[in-house]
Amino acid sequence: MGLFETHPDVQEVFAPFRGLQVEQVKHSKELRSHALRVMGFVEKAVRRLDQPDKLERLIRECGRNHCHYGAHPHQVQLVVPQFLQAVQPTLGDEWTGDVESAWSTLLHNVTYIMREAMLEEEK
Numbered sequence: 263m264g265l266f267e268t269h270p271d272v273q274e275v276f277a278p279f280r281g282l283q284v285e286q287v288k289h290s291k292e293l294r295s296h297a298l299r300v301m302g303f304v305e306k307a308v309r310r311l312d313q314p315d316k317l318e319r320l321i322r323e324c325g326r327n328h329c330h331y332g333a334h335p336h337q338v339q340l341v342v343p344q345f346l347q348a349v350q351p352t353l354g355d356e357w358t359g360d361v362e363s364a365w366s367t368l369l370h371n372v373t374y375i376m377r378e379a380m381l382e383e384e385k
């Protein structure tokens with residue numbers, strides 16, 4: 263929701279959310295299902311941290327898929343600060359500088375590789 267508020271163009275990429283008010287999107291089942299997909303992907307990525315080649319293939323595929331969803335390469339990185347802000351309160355005292363830096367590094371790498379794959383797909 264934070265991302266849609268700061269970047270309304272991102273909301274437009276999701277067909278079911280076009281033209282909807284913030285409150286309508288907030289309670290939609292499509293928003294919940296996309297959030298679960300993103301978190302499912304992050305979980306998969308974390309499980310493959312010790313298999314960098316596999317992980318990169320997975321991320322590239324996700325990036326290529328996003329081209330077909332109509333997302334722009336520059337939009338993917340906008341998720342990083344929003345992701346950190348959303349996860350921080352759920353961890354309470356366990357949110358340390360090291361934890362923040364680990365999530366930030368993971369998300370920056372994921373979104374960087376997605377963007378590269380999208381730019382290649384667009385060529």
Ligand code: HEM
Pocket residue numbers: 272275276277292295296299300303304324327328331333334337338339341372373
């Ligand atoms: C870290 C960033 C992101 C991750 C990890 C991510 C992950 C995913 C995943 C796993 C799916 C399910 C389908 C598939 O496996 O390809 C999906 C679908 C989708 N994503 Fe993303 N996404 C990200 C950012 C974005 C952004 C910034 C946008 C919009 C500009 C976007 C738009 C969409 C759309 C339109 C779909 C298809 C509809 C849906 O599944 O609800 N995604 N995303």
